[in-house]
Amino acid sequence: MKTFHCNRCSHLVFFENVRCERCESLLGYVPELAEISAFEDAGEGRWRSLHPGADGALFRQCHNYAVENVCNWMIPADSPDVLCRACQLTRTIPNLSAPDNRLYWYRLETAKRRLLYTLAGLGLDVKSRQADPEHGLAFEFLEDGGDGSRVMTGHDNGLITLNIAEADDAHREKVRTAMGEPYRTLLGHFRHETGHYYFSQLVENNPRWLEPYRKLFGDESVDYGEALNAYYRNGTPADWQASYISAYATMHPWEDWAETWAHYMLIVDVLDTSTSYGVALLPDDPSEPTLTDRTPVEDASFENLMKRWFPLTYALNSLNRSLGMADGYPFTLAAPVVDKLRFVHRVIEEASDKSHPRETATPAGQVAAGQLPVQVAQEAIIPNTKIKAKKNRG
Template sequence: MKKHACRNCRSALFFENSRCAGCGSDLRYSRKERAIVPLDASGAYVDRDGKSWHVCRNLGLSGCTWLADREGGQCFGCGLTRTRPNDADAAGLSQFVDGERAKRRLIAELDALGLPIVTRSEDPQGGLAFDLLSSADANVVIGHADGVITIDLAETEDAYRERMRAQLDEPYRTMLGHFRHEVGHYFETVLVFADGERTRAARALFGDDTKDYQAEIDRHYAEGAPEGWPERHISRYATMHPYEDFAETFAHYLHIRDTLDTAREHGLAPGAPAAGAADGSASFRDVVLDAWLPLSVALNEVNRSMGANDLYPFAIPDAVLDKLEFIDSLIP
């Protein structure tokens, strides 16, 4: 996440700010400019091309601080949400605010990487959409199917999420992590399986994705991860099926890119972007080894100094570096 500053008074801003603490200006996020911009006296923002942008209608519902392209409309990010808790579900609506906040960070990162987001209106069969569901009265299974990502909003609650993390023996579990993992399934479909050469390359790294998915799930929960898995996978869950290996690795690619870029913005990492150099002199493998590993070790030690768990409790073996390199090759 890059640093933001108020265009009126230069005070520091954060991604979710809707008002400047320095000068009191009303603010919104412009997806087009990837910047926090001030509203004019009429409550609108006029961009450099003369187009007027307006407050997203979901400001009160989900705390959305993004701009919509028409008055009374919703922003691009909110438009990706297909289903939300009903108005009578007070707990679900409270969780919905935190779920949408994590989703907006995901969309902003995908935009920064130049990854294509095709909406459901553009592609009714495979476009990206989100069902953000309350599990207060019904079980919700987090997952992806044909472009639709389903999220259990109960995962926004720290106590619930920590209980699930411990129950599943996971080292890390966050709402943003769920979004990053599930969108990995989406991008494997649109960026890998749509191209024969990329599909063959992915299968050489992640395995044969034509294996029966349900049978592999049953095997995983009956037998656990195979012996020696840390030498080839980023997590136990990644061993379940090649689909999950790709999605887990994709999520870690986003973790690494975003955290390194944020650290660079705040002067905590070298100035080079968290990607291979344009002239081919560096690879994403080099970025991980030379920048990410030293930074993540330092951040883990900082967390331990505060009595907290490691920020990044993972090891990255050589085989995973190859997989991260492949995912980096998909980035425009």
């Protein structure tokens, strides 16, 4: 994530901010510019961008920004869309009459927008279901039913379902501890599930990538349900860290890919942030790790990314320990894992379209005047569904 500044007063602002703390200007993200912009009121629900790249263009707030307070993305004033490109991807939201669900919805949308920013920076196209019913991406944010039915977080043919309980920090930490996981975050779930989506889009039916994939990750045609049962029955191999990024990656080649994909997203996101902030490591002792390279991650070779990643995580973990906290990066990258990450890098590099940097989603079809966006129409409907393990790539 790059650094952003208010265009009116130059104050440092963040990707999620809606108002400048110094001059109180309205802030909003403009995906066409990949920038946070300050705005001035132009009347009739329109806002004039103060960003120099916008040349005074007029915008409107996304419905979920202006009304629901869970978004901060802007829409061109002449667009027929009610929802921004990010919110168009969400098909079902939590029941907002339940306590805390609006907070969980906000956290889910925030993590999703950060993921979309990274995908766009890497040149990966994200189409909505409205724009591409067959291959588009959609999200459903559901909760467990009062009758005992459970919602499984997972991916099914472009539909990503997340149990909103993952947006509850206490619940997520409890699950992380119970599962013996060193790392479990909301953003990590989004990265993992989109890994399944992009496997189906970029690898599954691509002869160029499928055989190399199988050599690294294994045969994905083995029965997923049986592999899942065996994983929970037998646990992980004792030496799993020699070949896998996580214990869960050992479960099935699909999960190995999704875990590796998610980890690659983590690496480029953190490096993008550190580069944007000018983070450098210049120790007095020449034997200690150094870091001065500021190559943009979207232009960096895989070797360049890895060369920078190891010293950065060494410093990150050292800082966390000084704060009395657990390591921020609790992973070990064995040589086979690095090879898998390199493969993900190659797949993305070939698939990327960087002619439109950080544009996140193809706009959906026109919304008729007065038509409620799907989020509002469905906000009180929480289907009590359980996604079958055979289809669900968790």
